[in-house]
Amino acid sequence: MPLTKIISISGKAVPVAGADMDTDRIIPARFLKCITFDELAGTMFYDERFNADGTSKGHPIDAPQHAGATIILGGENFGCGSSREHAPQAIKRSGIQAIVAETFAEIFFGNSSGIGLPCVRASREDLARAMEITTTAPDTQWTVDLESMTLSCATASFPISMPAEPREALMQGKWDAVVELMNAPEAVAALAASLPAPSTK
Amino acid sequence: MGKTLYQKVWEAHTAGTLPDGRTQLFIATMYLHEVTSPQAFAMLRELGLPVLHPERLFATVDHIIPTDDQCEPFADPRAAAMLNELRRNCAENNIRLFDLNSGRQGIVHMVGPELGITQPGMTIVCGDSHTATHGAVGSIAMGIGTTQVRDVLATQTLAMSPLKVRNVRVEGTLRPGVTAKDVALHIIGKLGANGGLGYAYEFGGSAIESMDMDGRLTLCNLAIEGAARCGYINPDETTFEYLKGRPYAPKGEAWDTAVKRWKSFASDADAVYDDVVIIPAEEIEPTVTWGISPDMNIGVGGTVPAPEQARDEEGRKAYTTALEYMKLTPGQPIKGLPVDVVFIGSCTNGHITDFRAVAPYLKGRKVKPGIKALAVPGSQMTALQCEQEGIAQIFREAGFEWRLPGCSMCLAMNPDKLVGDQICASTSNRNFKGRQGSPTGRTLLMSPIMAAAAAITGTVADAREVFDIR
Numbered sequence: 277m278p279l280t281k282i283i284s285i286s287g288k289a290v291p292v293a294g295a296d297m298d299t300d301r302i303i304p305a306r307f308l309k310c311i312t313f314d315e316l317a318g319t320m321f322y323d324e325r326f327n328a329d330g331t332s333k334g335h336p337i338d339a340p341q342h343a344g345a346t347i348i349l350g351g352e353n354f355g356c357g358s359s360r361e362h363a364p365q366a367i368k369r370s371g372i373q374a375i376v377a378e379t380f381a382e383i384f385f386g387n388s389s390g391i392g393l394p395c396v397r398a399s400r401e402d403l404a405r406a407m408e409i410t411t412t413a414p415d416t417q418w419t420v421d422l423e424s425m426t427l428s429c430a431t432a433s434f435p436i437s438m439p440a441e442p443r444e445a446l447m448q449g450k451w452d453a454v455v456e457l458m459n460a461p462e463a464v465a466a467l468a469a470s471l472p473a474p475s476t477k
Numbered sequence: 478m479g480k481t482l483y484q485k486v487w488e489a490h491t492a493g494t495l496p497d498g499r500t501q502l503f504i505a506t507m508y509l510h511e512v513t514s515p516q517a518f519a520m521l522r523e524l525g526l527p528v529l530h531p532e533r534l535f536a537t538v539d540h541i542i543p544t545d546d547q548c549e550p551f552a553d554p555r556a557a558a559m560l561n562e563l564r565r566n567c568a569e570n571n572i573r574l575f576d577l578n579s580g581r582q583g584i585v586h587m588v589g590p591e592l593g594i595t596q597p598g599m600t601i602v603c604g605d606s607h608t609a610t611h612g613a614v615g616s617i618a619m620g621i622g623t624t625q626v627r628d629v630l631a632t633q634t635l636a637m638s639p640l641k642v643r644n645v646r647v648e649g650t651l652r653p654g655v656t657a658k659d660v661a662l663h664i665i666g667k668l669g670a671n672g673g674l675g676y677a678y679e680f681g682g683s684a685i686e687s688m689d690m691d692g693r694l695t696l697c698n699l700a701i702e703g704a705a706r707c708g709y710i711n712p713d714e715t716t717f718e719y720l721k722g723r724p725y726a727p728k729g730e731a732w733d734t735a736v737k738r739w740k741s742f743a744s745d746a747d748a749v750y751d752d753v754v755i756i757p758a759e760e761i762e763p764t765v766t767w768g769i770s771p772d773m774n775i776g777v778g779g780t781v782p783a784p785e786q787a788r789d790e791e792g793r794k795a796y797t798t799a800l801e802y803m804k805l806t807p808g809q810p811i812k813g814l815p816v817d818v819v820f821i822g823s824c825t826n827g828h829i830t831d832f833r834a835v836a837p838y839l840k841g842r843k844v845k846p847g848i849k850a851l852a853v854p855g856s857q858m859t860a861l862q863c864e865q866e867g868i869a870q871i872f873r874e875a876g877f878e879w880r881l882p883g884c885s886m887c888l889a890m891n892p893d894k895l896v897g898d899q900i901c902a903s904t905s906n907r908n909f910k911g912r913q914g915s916p917t918g919r920t921l922l923m924s925p926i927m928a929a930a931a932a933i934t935g936t937v938a939d940a941r942e943v944f945d946i947r
Contacts, residue, residue, distance in 0.1 A: 295791045298909045305889060306890070309553075309559065353671035356670065357909060358907075359622055361513065361624060379674055382704070383706060387622030445499075453495070454524070454628050456636065457501060457635075457636060464633060468503070472735070473530075476725055
């Protein structure tokens with residue numbers, strides 16, 4: 277199963293500011309009533325963006341100057357709360373290819389890495405600066421580069437970080453783990469035989 | 478040098494190391510429910526792979542089911558489609574499903590421990606963040622995403638990196654009227670909603686060792702709200718007493734062997750932790766959230782804080798957003814705040830012990846007129862026990878709507894939802910914006926007895942005063 281090697285993502289950015297951006301805010305539970313991920317495009321941050329009557333709240337995602345953005349700039353503990361993979365799926369299916377935030381919640385990070393959506397960390401100060409640049413000059417072209425581990429544009433460059441293993445997996449095009457996990461059937465069978473399974477017997 | 482339970486269980490379940498450096502971790506048990514599994518089965522079909530170990534998988538339906546009328550077809554066709562998809566996937570793959578007619582259906586995190594499927598020393602996963610709950614018996618239990626559910630269906634393993642371990646000790650005796658829920662909220666308030674990033678929490682100390690199993694389940698359930706992907710408690714006599722005789726617990730000679738094995742997983746006395754936090758039990762009050770993150774909480778005697786009281790600039794912004802959303806004013810006492818809805822239930826507080834704790838105080842009292850009060854047992858087994866013990870009747874007589882088991886108003890994927898900006902005194906686990914089904918709804922998290930006090934008085938109240946608990 278050949279996968280894309282994810283090394284560098286370029287494009288416009290959109291700020292999604294605020295700490296503890298939970299996955300209920302990324303995708304409200306009512307959108308989880310589905311048996312495929314196919315209908316999730318456009319639902320990301322829905323209640324943050326729209327009033328009950330469907331009118332816009334003026335969120336940066338819907339600002340014309342940020343249209344077509346491929347990078348989200350976020351805050352601390354991004355993706356906390358529910359484990360719903362619908363959250364990164366909705367983000368990816370809405371055209372976002374990378375998220376840069378101060379920190380990420382564990383489960384969200386794993387879910388995103390596993391679908392080839394890199395989540396990289398930057399310092400609070402650098403993120404504030406990047407948000408400022410992108411708010412003032414929305415057409416700024418950013419690059420998230422996993423090789424050099426930088427978030428950069430023509431006028432600035434900031435260091436980013438990510439744990440070594442998922443970075444390696446993304447860059448080698450091995451972010452979907454199932455292929456590797458199928459390579460050691462003997463070791464798995466041995467554990468399955470020795471570790472008790474719950475039973476009514 | 479001694480090892481922690483986390484290290485021991487991790488090592489016992491390690492199948493190997495992947496080329497990228499991650500561990501291939503064997504999963505002893507996976508739970509499935511209707512919301513996060515259908516796409517995983519679809520992915521599996523797309524790859525043409527079979528389910529490798531169906532005997533290690535257990536499914537139930539909880540998130541989408543109505544709690545008033547469960548006659549099929551459901552009024553909501555999308556909910557019906559999700560349940561039927563789960564049935565199809567379980568039937569096709571020979572997976573045990575605790576369906577509506579089984580007498581064992583319920584919230585997945587209630588069903589596993591109640592049936593004794595959840596056992597010490599296991600690795601347990603589910604496509605649900607509150608899987609942390611199962612750590613209460615001394616397992617490594619964590620929430621995963623749907624693609625990872627597929628990985629386990631196909632290989633019974635996951636690609637994972639180990640977490641660090643923080644020992645969170647609550648020492649001393651809890652004051653009367655202070656419950657496991659208050660302990661959990663207090664810990665989250667102290668360490669922050671992001672405080673556990675990168676950690677598993679090992680809960681210990683005399684206050685936690687003396688908790689019953691349902692209290693321990695509540696505490697571990699909320700580990701994720703403090704950003705710890707898993708929380709656990711070392712198995713002890715309370716654990717074994719709880720598990721003994723449950724349908725899936727080992728029997729006869731196998732029981733003795735199992736207990737011996739389970740004990741060996743407990744953290745060694747000289748285990749080394751990446752961090753240790755000690756909290757005096759006496760400082761914990763009945764706790765209530767005032768904001769939109771579980772760490773935004775105060776003792777019931779406290780006042781709503783001002784943004785200036787936050788730790789830093791980011792915190793001040795978060796407080797400002799929260800105050801605006803909650804329509805609260807800094808300095809306002811939380812006690813006396815009128816509520817519209819009361820919800821007792823969820824995987825956090827839908828246990829038999831939770832209803833037993835509340836029932837004696839409801840006897841002879843009535844829910845304040847105008848308050849909508851819902852009591853939703855977490856599972857069919859708990860519901861039955863509540864009927865048999867007369868607890869359900871006490872709730873009904875007090876004016877609660879006694880509902881059928883499910884996740885209900887914790888996340889409102891079924892018809893149980895807040896309307897407009899209603900305020901709900903809720904025993905659930907998240908006070909996020911819009912969590913209870915209305916994009917402007919407001920949630921105050923608290924313990925079951927505190928929620929009961931809110932139902933009786935129609936306001937946030939100190940249960941110790943309302944029910945004369947001393």
